[in-house]
Amino acid sequence: MKVSIIGSGSWGLAIGKLLYENGNEVTFWSPSAEEVELLSRDRVYEAKLPGIKLDAEIVFTTSMQEALTHTGVVVIAVPSQFFASTARLLQEHIGVAEPGVMVVSLTKGIERNTLLRMSEVLLKEAPALTEGQVAVLSGPSHAEEVARKILTSVVIASTNLETAEKLQLLFTTQTLRVYTSSDVVGVEMCGSLKNVVAIAAGILDGLKMGDNTKGALMTRGLAEISRLGEAMGAQIRTFLGLAGMGDLITTCISQHSRNRYVGEKVGQGLSLTDALKGMSMVAEGVPTCESAYALAKKTGIEMPITEAVYDVLFNGKDPMQAAMELMTRELKLESV
């Protein structure tokens, strides 16, 4: 089957590689002629996924028309800030795809002004698609490890379980295990919100707090994002599974995590602007923190960790003071 990967960041590249090796015809779309040239020539993108070679048969193009022609599955893996414009481009050209084409979002984020999840943005901007054609994929899955064939498990969710099951077959490999879910809201909320907790965990790392503090923070972090998720209609068990707790742990402990890294730099005293400088990849947790903060206000859900990260990132609050306040206030909730 022809699969089209929209975006050529590390996660898209890793998934595209696996889908190719699984016997699919793979075409990548990127808006950047430079990227397409580099990838077509070198077959490796050192800045995004170092050391991982892509097969000569994989096609790279800047033409959405070419990318979507006769495609059976579209995988969107662009940063959240480009998601809406990409979805509009998809809408323009989706007619050339196979009938019943399925679209999977790998993007983690919550749109800033509308506070919509990525699958909601997709259905709004690409009305040619129906909800049953759309799925989301999330879970503890650093691109670098997936590409290196480290045992990984992810969740694919669609309100149409048949779609989720078809995609499960398509994505499963010897080293990538795929589970299905119907909780699209939960899987998207987990994938987005865990990045805010990862920034908080990074801040603790930057402050040289220990594992005791980090374990406590991650526990309260999962509790607070579950509260918001539930208020948004997610199933609580999704937060306790791979897409929730699993991905939260992986993101908070990993040296690969860009969100944890940004937090670490901020914890060491850098401003957000300086922390983001020189990063070739996007830290989705930063805009997600703004959206999560707004959602917390809107729903009236208490999210002290998100609020603390927001104050440190955007209001210049001292990270140590924020951490101390958090640890001495929030943790009271544990009591009976």
Next chain:
Amino acid sequence: MKVSIIGSGSWGLAIGKLLYENGNEVTFWSPSAEEVELLSRDRVYEAKLPGIKLDAEIVFTTSMQEALTHTGVVVIAVPSQFFASTARLLQEHIGVAEPGVMVVSLTKGIERNTLLRMSEVLLKEAPALTEGQVAVLSGPSHAEEVARKILTSVVIASTNLETAEKLQLLFTTQTLRVYTSSDVVGVEMCGSLKNVVAIAAGILDGLKMGDNTKGALMTRGLAEISRLGEAMGAQIRTFLGLAGMGDLITTCISQHSRNRYVGEKVGQGLSLTDALKGMSMVAEGVPTCESAYALAKKTGIEMPITEAVYDVLFNGKDPMQAAMELMTRELKLESV
């Protein structure tokens, strides 16, 4: 108030130091004349808690009678294998303590033959005590970090909440936050069983598996120990809190964790005997794995991670094979 710490391992020493600094009169008991001499002279125990100095006013003794005389609180921090004999010694001398003396267990484990929790062993072997005098303390709290004043939070549980609250006041410091709970079963099961998951996490480290795999394992690990805990009468929310998820994370990610360390060595190909050689401290997860395995059989609860660790530690199963089987079998549970 006089507080007696029974045992002079790293955890007992760290807690004793904090209790002294909190204004209490602290006496340590150890069965070893050598240890008592070393600690009385050097005030630091390099093999157990390196670099941490104990005040000159702290008393060390091999006499249980001396240790318990006029004491208001007894803290038991001996390895689980010595818990029953220590409890019998306590029973013999508890008459010299203050009336209504409270006893807090810091020991993590499940007695091998009887499959009793430590507080159950205590009440059985020291019938002079009533349940309401007894409490347990657990949570994400590596002794090394607690002694170094890293922000830490723990849970004290007693079936008598008044006891838990009195102890909360006694133990709370600027850097140690204490929450109360009435779920003694849950707090003890969490503290014991998480060590088995930590061995599994260490095995993955030894096999050079990545963070993706570890995040997935820890998620399924919490799910399986929660299942057993619930079957034993624990409250599920305890497993989602600091004593459960929090301590599990800290233990699985920490370089301080002896249980994770033993797993790492076994994952690298060492036998259990060789892995344990040269460790000056006890890895409670090893005997706990046997008890948990027996409890799983007894209760009919599925515990694939515990079973895999059991097979690797005691039946010479190849760690890589066990990990592969686990990741390809167990994780099916995520599906809807």
